Amino acid sequence: xxxxxxxxxxxxxxxxxxxxxxxxxxxxxxxxxxxxxxxxxxxxxxxxxxxxxxxxxxxxxxxxxxxxxxxxxxxxxxxxxxxxxxxxxxxxxxxxxxxxxxxxxxxxxxxxxxxxxxxxxxxxxxxxxx
Amino acid sequence: xxxxxxxxxxxxxxxxxxxxxxxxxxxxxxxxxxxxxxxxxxxxxxxxxxxxxxxxxxxxxxxxxxxxxxxxxxxxxxxxxxxxxxxxxxxxxxxxxxxxxxxxxxxxxxxxxxxxxxxxxxxxxxxxxx
Numbered sequence: 001x002x003x004x005x006x007x008x009x010x011x012x013x014x015x016x017x018x019x020x021x022x023x024x025x026x027x028x029x030x031x032x033x034x035x036x037x038x039x040x041x042x043x044x045x046x047x048x049x050x051x052x053x054x055x056x057x058x059x060x061x062x063x064x065x066x067x068x069x070x071x072x073x074x075x076x077x078x079x080x081x082x083x084x085x086x087x088x089x090x091x092x093x094x095x096x097x098x099x100x101x102x103x104x105x106x107x108x109x110x111x112x113x114x115x116x117x118x119x120x121x122x123x124x125x126x127x128x129x130x
Numbered sequence: 131x132x133x134x135x136x137x138x139x140x141x142x143x144x145x146x147x148x149x150x151x152x153x154x155x156x157x158x159x160x161x162x163x164x165x166x167x168x169x170x171x172x173x174x175x176x177x178x179x180x181x182x183x184x185x186x187x188x189x190x191x192x193x194x195x196x197x198x199x200x201x202x203x204x205x206x207x208x209x210x211x212x213x214x215x216x217x218x219x220x221x222x223x224x225x226x227x228x229x230x231x232x233x234x235x236x237x238x239x240x241x242x243x244x245x246x247x248x249x250x251x252x253x254x255x256x257x258x259x260x
Contacts, residue, residue: 002134002187002245004216007207035207039215041196044205052207055218057132066171075174077137077165077182077249085169086134086247088185090220115132117216119207 006115008035008101010056012108017060017082020109026091031108033116035101043101046119050095055118056110061087092122136245137172138165138231140186142238147190147212150239161223161238163246165231173231176249180225185248186240188212188219222252 012031014020021029033054035043046052061082068074068081076084089110097104103119142161144150151159163184165173176182191212198204198211206214219240227234233249 001131002189002247004132004134004218007215039196039207042205042207042214044197044203045208046205050208053220055216055220059132066169067174073174075172075176077169077172078175078180078251080250080253084172084248085137086185088134088218088248090183090185090250092253117132118214118218120210120220121208123210123222 004117006057006117007039008033008116010054010108010110010114010116012110012112014109014111017111020111026109027107029108030096030104030106031110033103033105035103035116037101040101043098043103046095046098046103048095048097051122052093052095053120053122054091054093054105054116055120056089056091057115057117058082058087058089059115060111063087088117134247136187136247137169138163138246140184140238140240140244140246142240142242144239144241147241150241156239157237159238160226160234160236161240163233163235165233165246167231170231173228173233176225176228176233178225178227181252182223182225182235183250183252184221184223184235184246185250186219186221187245187247188217189245190241191217193217218247
């Protein structure tokens, strides 16, 4: 097991996994990431307008599922579904505001209160890849 | 702490972090991901030519670093560096071959033997995001 602790929490208007938007619909949903103040220095340079990758943990996901419920024969590793053995999810978002260790973002699909594991800059080099 | 266990291991020609290629140079480096046979069903549908995202753990990374060594004033959350509090790294790769639970990939930047936490399909919807 790895020693992985949350670096923060994300607040969104999504209360249950049934309300989680599909990829095409999430673009306009706004949320706030509260980063642990101990990590403020790690946020340096992030500003409104930036595209970032939010790495979070879907703690309500079904970790026993190996095949998509809705698409039998398609493996979970061949999908973006949160349901997978290690439900680590990566969601690209647009930063709308940075205020200390609170980051406003647009494009969220996390359930309210989900633990955040990491933030990264997006990979701009090859636009075909994510 | 989260209950996260590796789903496999990646084999690459990169032996130390000093040899790890920068983003622009990694494209042609090949490696093999060995997935735990317990998860074979989760691989269904992945085939040569696919672009996938490999989520792995940089267990040799400096987890205390909050600012880039080489770019003072730039926070690690505003970067793709493996050095960060939770060194979960996402590397887009191209599948070259699938043989049972062994997946050949091109575009690796992991140190040989790194634990793999997850595989995902790439996000093709918005090519500006990763």
